[in-house]
Amino acid sequence: MLDCGMHMGFNDDRRFPDFSYITQNGRLTDFLDCVIISHFHLDHCGALPYFSEMVGYDGPIYMTPPTQAICPILLEDYRKIAVDKKGEANFFTSQMIKDCMKKVVAVHLHQTVQVDDELEIKAYYAGHVLGAAMFQIKVGSESVVYTGDYNMTPDRHLGAAWIDRCRPNLLITESTYATTIRDSKRCRERDFLKKVHETVERGGKVLIPVFALGRAQELCILLETFWERMNLKAPIYFSTGLTEKANHYYKLFITWTNQKIRKTFVQRNMFEFKHIKAFDRAFADNPGPMVVFATPGMLHAGQSLQIFRKWAGNEKNMVIMPGYCVQGTVGHKILSGQRKLEMEGRQVLEVKMQVEYMSFSAHADAKGIMQLIGQAEPEHVLLVHGEAKKMEFLKQKIEQEFRVNCYMPANGETVTLPTSPSIPVGISLGLLKREMAQGLLPDAKKPRLLQGTLIMKDSNFRLVSSEQALKELGLAEHQLRFTCRVHLHDARKEQETVMRVYSHLKSILKDHCVQHLPDGSVTVESILIQAAAHSEDPGTKVLLVSWTYQDEELGSYLTSLLKKGLPQAPS
């Protein structure tokens, strides 16, 4: 099973997947060999405790070490909000999260893990968030690559996704931005920094609502390095809690970050922020410029909303929305230009501060998806994690550019793929060497014919020479001989006919050994040709051609040759 996510939009049973699709009835463990989690976003791992503890699954769960570290923090946070704040019942408990995490097995990048006798998995770097991975799942010679979410353009703290040319049978790729080609990230970053810098220089305060993990760290790095470079003094704050714990893991998993951070961490770990400090509620009223990262990202509740209400009245201040906002949230309202907001209690909040939108998203765009397909060279592509309409476009493009089949199944739909699995056949060295000795080196461009016996035994295949096969199977060798009579109209004597046949064959089969034996027969290699007068019609001679099974090719050629008749002898 690939990923075990949840739907953020629902608060009832629909929020978790319906696992009965897998089992009908019976235990999940019997149906699944393993579960693979690509990264720690809740839409990819949110249902994990429910799945393993409440539904019941005891098999291994594979994820990368950063995911393994950060995932429980997020799950716990999510549980708190759902249970403690919203008071939901029938939800997984902290203990369940812990129990679930005990079943996790860590997979490192490019490490091949043998799940059982047949199944093996391998992780590739995917960018997107810390620890995000793409997985190659392989059984025998057939393989599937599941990308999870990935990003083909590097950002300030993560590198770009990369996969080798593994030529899987199927590539399952996300397609969030199936119809988008994005601009250079540099412009975005520059705009962002410029706006923050200007506001701070003016003495204004900047509010950046973010979700605790992922983009927040990128923006922190961005501002931190900018502050460092420009020697700025204005304070930057980060709302506490979840983020601090997560930042700790970012510091630890340096190998999963980008080149710059990896190379400089010996001097200084980039995630040990010099300018970014923990936020305290009281700081919001401090005079002077400051930059605050606050959660949650859509300004719908919590600290970010509180700060927003405090600062909204001053036109010197600025709020920067670094991501998408769902309809109905304050974030969405102000982005669509609303300047007067109704808050709870019939208050009207007038927004005088500047509102900026800046898209920092870490999914591959259409070009990136195409680039990954180009890198992996799959036989089939399957699009998931996107909107059907947009996928339709991408599907058409993929089929057109790569000439591979592309699928976009809806939920619950099953796709059947034809594959042509290659079956390995062992060949005995002796046979191979004998063949090599016969002819020139194998030429990649021309197929060669090789004779041997295929032995299928205990589900493995071997190609051996026929003698060896006989020996192994304890069988006696049978000689199989074909004989064929060819009628020739020739009035001459038998000996003369034989001579004519001999000279005819000699002239045609130049690279074979044609001999005329003293007993009046002709041999071509091991094929014997004898002539006798027809018992009824003396004008007709009967040629007896006899060859063994091994010489079938030559023998049949010879008979067809003889059947055409001899050339008119010079009289």
Next chain:
Amino acid sequence: MAAHLKKRVYEEFTKVVQQQQEEITAKKLRLTKPSKSAALHIDLCKATSPADALQYLLQFARKPVEAESVEGVVRILLEHYYKENDASVRLKIASLLGLLSKTSGFSPDCIMDDAINILQNEKSHQVLAQLLDTLLAIGTKLPENQAIQMRLVDVACKHLTDTSHGVRNKCLQLLGNLGSLEKSGTKDTEGLATRDVQKIIGDYFSDQDPRVRTAAIKAMLQLHERGLKLQQTIYNQACKLLSDDYEQVRSAAVQLIWVVSQLYPESIVPIPSSNEEIRLVDDAFGKICHMVSDGSWVVRVQAAKLLGSMEQVSSHFLEQTLDKKLMSDLRRKRTAHERAKELYSSGEFSSGRKWGDDAPKEEIDTGAVNLIESGACGAFVHGLEDEMYEVRIAAVEALCMLAQSSPSFAEKCLDFLVDMFNDEIEEVRLQSIHTMRKISNNITLREDQLDTVLAVLEDSSRDIREALHELLCCTNVSTKEGIHLALVELLKNLTKYPTDRDSIWKCLKFLGSRHPTLVLPLVPELLSTHPFFDTAEPDMDDPAYIAVLVLIFNAAKTCPTMPALFSDHTFRHYAYLRDSLSHLVPALRLPGRKLVSSAVSPNIMPHEDPSQQFLQQSLERVYSLQHLDPQGTQELLEFTIRDLQRLGELQSELAGVADFSATYLQCQLLLIKALQEKLWNVAAPLYLKQSDLASAAAKQIMEETYKMEFMYSGVENKQVVIIHHMRLQAKALQLIVTARTTRGVDPLFGMCEKFLQEVDFFQRCFIADLPHLQDSFVDKLLDLMPRLMTSKPAEVVKILQTMLRQSTFLHLPLPEQIHKASATIIEPAGESDNPLRFTSGLVVALDVDATLEHVQDPQSTVKIQVLYPDGQAQMIHPKPADFRNPGPGRHRLITQVYLSHTAWTEPCQVEVRLLLAYNSNARIPKSPWIEGGEVSPQVETSIEGTIPFSKPVKVYIMPKPARR
């Protein structure tokens, strides 16, 4: 072309080396020849096991073998080769054969037959490969012998079918290096058909082993290097290799495609799946562009680098590289660059306040979108955004080269370069700033671009800021607002980083002289003049104000109307700045201000300059009045020295000459003073105190002469003679003083001898200049030389004493251009009261930043000295890479000095200063001593002494005792 040149240079270089080696080896031959091969033979016979034999061979390989004994050694080795059963020993022998055949002076054709012979009987693949390598060495050694080459090529072709990739690799290498260059059309007389090497190599492009494929491509490239014109047909083969599974194959294939595209740029190739045809160079460009988004970064770097040198590509394709069609939900979107441009042309500044400022506009026809770029599309966009900074740097470099050859492309790539100013890696930022400077002739910055460029001025890295200043020096700005913006940002920079002062002033100088008409309307505002009211006079020492004035005065140079806007104090300030910062402030024609303009008229040449005249006169006065009474001479010298020193302080152009002459006069003064001492005739025991003064004088003269010789750039030979002469006098003085103060004669013998040697050396070195030294000390000395050689030390001393008194004062001819080397340590500033704390026994790194002026070859001469309070001195040799060369005659030393000491009880100051190391022998390469064999040749590069040439800076440090 460049490759060819490089090769030729390399060839010449190697030839020279070979000849030298022959000379050297020629001497030792007799000694070692008989023992060498014989010993090897014995060793190998003794060897009981292959491991033993291998050991002997390894030992043998460590020592060089002379050309004449090579053959014998080779015979022995071959003999053992035939006997040997162990493959590893045979392998070693084969490799030794290769090494030996490389010996210069040995002609390896005699061992070739044997090598080919054993090759035919060899079974082990590894040994085969090694033997082929040996043959390659032999073949390259005999490039003229056609027959041998042909034979070797034949051998290689035969083994091409080997099953081991190593053997095939070597065969291909051999073919690439030795394959005949002529086309196979000519008939070979010996019956050996000249093979079409290209075709043979080309067949191995589809080998099953990636290493062999790579070797095949490399061999092809090697053929190209050697001057064979590759056939166009391999282009298609190479294109197929671009999609190879292995990165080294792709990397080599990219190179091959580039080579072909340079050979046949104009030939036409069809585009597959359409009827169109394009130029080959365009097609290749497109293909290489595609490789910029390859999976392997090695290939990406390679591709990005090669793009830069494809200048024949048509502009249509070139501009595509910066093109990336944006879309959002299938609707066309404009890039941020396009938006910025539009905003600018519509006269608006970016408001950025709207969400959906970048909202997608028109719908796109789904069929028309091409997600896989056909060809060049967006190659640089990808390259500049790459994950690895190596790729980004390569892309920036390529961008630079292409922009230099195409002005229209330069204009287009500007936006992207400006974006790179914000890269996360400093090297990339620096590189893009440099690139921008190189193409700045072709471009004019828009205001919004300038804005981004200027934002980088706040960067904390000094290199970046200085590079940016250099860039601004040669940038074209389009509007007066632009100039104003630049000035404001530069002033901001100045307040933030005061150390950038000089660089900023210089930058404003060029900015002003480039844009006089744009500065003109800004003048009243900049000088804050008011039509009716007098404004307060700004502080003349304010660096910011000086910066503004530098800009205005340089603009005023070509804008005669500007001075009319100046207020009174501006003119005064002009006069002041013209004197104090004459390199930044040009001479202006100021109407009605005679006082100012006459003081420094721009037309006065240096030699007409009154100060120059003064210098000449005062020097002449000294030289002419040499027969005055001693007292008078001394006084005159003292006055003149004082005058010269003052002059040097006032007139910066003459500082070098004035100081140089003053130093010389100082030496003379010291010499006269030392000789004037009344007590010369007093008996030795009473003389002790007196000698102190005389020997101190001698020592100081020595020091001063070294300074004169090595601290000034532009010192010519005629001055060097005089300086050496003065030094000789000082040495004579020293000898006399020692003779008087030491008892016994024995030590004197040595000293006398040494002195006479030095005289001899002087004569040899400066024989051409001796006629100019009429009547001088050395002139007389040389006259008496035969007598001196034979006389006793006491006598020598006596003669020297009289001669020193009688000798005349030599006239020092003034050199044309002379500058005193100087250094200023910018960092550490020496103002910190906080001691640098570190654990004793460990080291602390101290950043040192210094500017050096007029230092020749600073990499080898400039050293850093650290003086600890206990008198311990430490000399540090900075790495050559720590020196940067920002301009002619200027150097910048940015390095780290490691300090360490045992624990102290309290913080104390260490002194850091710069030293100029010198070695007087280096000036005269053929020193007689070296030939004498006493001194090893390494002395030439060693340091004879050092001259401190910067003010010492005190650094407060505190080594703490280590915590247990």
